[in-house]
Amino acid sequence: MPHTETPGSEAAPNPRLRWWTELPLIVLVYACYSAGRLLVRGDVSDAVDHGLAILDIEKALHLNAEHPLNRLFTREPWIGVPADFWYASLHYVVTPAILVWLFRSRAVRYRAARTWLMTSTFIGLIGFTLLPTCPPRLLDAGHGFVDTMAQYSSYGWWGGAASAPRGMGGMTNQYAAMPSLHVGWALWCGVMLWRHGGTRAAKVAAVVYPLGTTIVVMGTANHYFLDAVAGAAVMGAGLLLTPFVLRAAARMRTRLPARFAPAAAGATNAAVPAPASPRDGAGSVIVSGGCQTSAGERFPRQREQRFGAGTEPDPAPSDAGDETPAPAR
Numbered sequence: 001m002p003h004t005e006t007p008g009s010e011a012a013p014n015p016r017l018r019w020w021t022e023l024p025l026i027v028l029v030y031a032c033y034s035a036g037r038l039l040v041r042g043d044v045s046d047a048v049d050h051g052l053a054i055l056d057i058e059k060a061l062h063l064n065a066e067h068p069l070n071r072l073f074t075r076e077p078w079i080g081v082p083a084d085f086w087y088a089s090l091h092y093v094v095t096p097a098i099l100v101w102l103f104r105s106r107a108v109r110y111r112a113a114r115t116w117l118m119t120s121t122f123i124g125l126i127g128f129t130l131l132p133t134c135p136p137r138l139l140d141a142g143h144g145f146v147d148t149m150a151q152y153s154s155y156g157w158w159g160g161a162a163s164a165p166r167g168m169g170g171m172t173n174q175y176a177a178m179p180s181l182h183v184g185w186a187l188w189c190g191v192m193l194w195r196h197g198g199t200r201a202a203k204v205a206a207v208v209y210p211l212g213t214t215i216v217v218m219g220t221a222n223h224y225f226l227d228a229v230a231g232a233a234v235m236g237a238g239l240l241l242t243p244f245v246l247r248a249a250a251r252m253r254t255r256l257p258a259r260f261a262p263a264a265a266g267a268t269n270a271a272v273p274a275p276a277s278p279r280d281g282a283g284s285v286i287v288s289g290g291c292q293t294s295a296g297e298r299f300p301r302q303r304e305q306r307f308g309a310g311t312e313p314d315p316a317p318s319d320a321g322d323e324t325p326a327p328a329r
Contacts, residue, residue: 043132044134044175046132047132047133047134047175048134048138048139050131050132050133050134050178051133051134051135051136051138051139051177051224052134052139054133054178054224054226054227055136055139055143055224057226058224058225058226063225063226064225065218065225066136066145066218066219066221066224066225067144067145069215069218069219070136070144070145070146070148070218070219070220070221071146072219073148073219073220074146074148074151077152079219080148080151080152080219080220081152081155081156083148083215083216083219083220084148084149084152084155084156084158084220085155085156086212086213086216087149087182087216087217087220087222088149088156088157088158090186090209090213091181091182091185091186091213094186094189094209095117095185095188095189098189098192098193099113099114099117102114102192102196105196106196109196111246112242112246113188113192115242115245115246115249116188116235116238116239116242117185117188117238119238119241119242119245120181120184120188120234120235120237120238120239121181121184121238123234123237123238123241124179124181124184124231124234127178127179127230127234128176128178131178132175132176133175133176133177133178133224133227134175134177135174135175135177135221135222135223135224135227136221136222136223136224137149137150137220137221137222138174138175145221146221147220147221148219148220148221149220149222177222177223177224177227178224178226178227178230179227179230179231179233179234180217180223180227180228180230180231181231181234182213182216182217182222182223182231183210183213183214183217183223183227183228183231183232184231184232184234184235186209186210186212186213186214187210187231187232187235188235189206189209189210190205190206190207190209190210191206192206193205193206193209194206194207214228
């Protein structure tokens with residue numbers, strides 16, 4: 001028995017993913033991220049106060065891991081230099097690489113993964129706006145932090161302005177420390193590798209990469225421990241919001257074509273002229289023009305013809321209707 005579907009019950013298929021539509025979307029999100037960091041600089045004194053408040057909270061909770069790590073990175077170049085390369089490079093390389101890998105091999109799951117990453121990034125931008133925070137490396141030297149990026153800048157392309165290339169420090173917001181999206185993106189990469197990697201090496205990388213990034217951001221004095229915690233929290237919030245964002249996007253994809261379809265149909269119909277009604281010689285409209293009846297079919301109030309085959313009807317029929325008198329002969 002052939003399978004039949006109830007009209008209107010078919011699920012609308014998701015449009016096929018195309019790299020030329022995905023790439024501009026990702027570039028747009030990263031441009032918003034960079035523009036947000038650049039435009040929302042905040043007040044320097046407020047940013048310093050926020051950084052010191054975070055440091056005081058960590059000391060009160062005995063969570064101050066930044067000082068020992070920073071001293072280690074500063075004292076041991078063989079640790080500090082690779083850590084600086086890690087901080088300055090990997091989030092630009094690993095995150096896009098995993099996005100491309102998911103797009104090519106896990107297209108069914110790619111949409112949710114991409115939406116999770118982008119939603120969390122926008123939440124991070126809200127954090128940068130509401131809570132500008134001075135990172136440890138920009139605090140007064142009396143607080144005991146050393147900027148390893150500046151100390152080892154001769155080994156890489158960066159200068160003294162975080163991971164910005166030398167001479168381009170003015171194009172970044174150095175007070176966008178809370179939350180740490182370095183840690184947030186690394187956590188996203190770890191989850192993707194753990195869930196979809198399928199090999200032992202992928203499982204190991206899924207643990208090492210976010211854990212190593214957390215250590216690096218603190219050892220290089222770019223983030224506090226609570227910045228890293230906030231980065232993980234932002235990713236958790238983005239994960240919870242992802243189903244709602246996906247449903248909203250699906251509704252938009254369904255409603256937008258439906259909204260523009262009637263207008264397009266109306267324009268098409270307006271361009272096609274209506275067929276002219278048939279007219280008689282005097283120009284009056286013939287109501288029954290173009291209509292046909294079946295054999296033996298009679299209209300209401302129509303009587304049977306009483307003339308035989310081969311005889312012509314009277315030019316002035318007596319049966320002109322029940323309400324009309326027959327003309328005199």
